[in-house]
Amino acid sequence: MKAIVSAYTTPGIRLIVSFLIKVSLPSYLLYRAVRHCLPSIDVHLGWGCYTVLGSLMMFLLHILYTHLLSIYHLHRARLLNAQPLPSVSGRWPGNFDLLRQWLGIWQTGYPGDIAGRIMNQLGGTETYGVKLFWHDTAFTADPGIIREILTTDHANYIK
Numbered sequence: 001m002k003a004i005v006s007a008y009t010t011p012g013i014r015l016i017v018s019f020l021i022k023v024s025l026p027s028y029l030l031y032r033a034v035r036h037c038l039p040s041i042d043v044h045l046g047w048g049c050y051t052v053l054g055s056l057m058m059f060l061l062h063i064l065y066t067h068l069l070s071i072y073h074l075h076r077a078r079l080l081n082a083q084p085l086p087s088v089s090g091r092w093p094g095n096f097d098l099l100r101q102w103l104g105i106w107q108t109g110y111p112g113d114i115a116g117r118i119m120n121q122l123g124g125t126e127t128y129g130v131k132l133f134w135h136d137t138a139f140t141a142d143p144g145i146i147r148e149i150l151t152t153d154h155a156n157y158i159k
Contacts, residue, residue, distance in 0.1 A: 027054030066134040073136070085129035085138060086122045094133045115139060 027050040034045075077084055090098040102114050119141065122128050127140040140146060149157045 022058065023051070023055065025054075026057050027051045030054050030057065063134050066136075070131070070136060085127060086125050087129040087131065088118050088122065089131065095131055096133075098130065099132060115141060 030053055031045075031050045074084060076082075088098070089095060090101075102111075105114055118128055118130075118139075119125055126142040127138065127145060130137050130139065
């Protein structure tokens with residue numbers, strides 16, 4: 001009896017393979033670049049070192065990408081005469097201090113308490129933006145916007 005082999009791969013396998021490629025490819029490229037640019041220097045770094053450096057490189061490239069994407073979005077908004085969302089920002093890079101503060105509030109209160117404080121801090125607006133981990137995130141308490149996202153124009157929004 002022949003074994004049936006499926007050409008279909010599960011989403012989990014595809015996710016794992018893509019993750020391994022994203023993690024190992026920068027490490028390998030960094031290794032090859034060091035070997036190519038410095039052939040006379042006999043430096044033998046272990047694969048672990050290249051993996052850490054490659055991961056750091058991916059992290060820095062992600063920060064650069066999201067920063068350039070923010071600049072592009074601001075440029076597009078100006079071309080369309082759109083107003084950027086009022087936003088709140090912290091003192092630490094990536095707004096880690098805001099997240100730390102919010103987690104402390106969530107332990108003793110409700111997540112909505114934070115939203116109310118931010119809305120009051122920004123002058124009573126019901127919609128605001130936060131850049132967490134260098135990623136733009138929008139929050140709203142406006143019923144009209146919530147209705148549009150959930151019912152009217154559902155397909156055009158990422159939830």
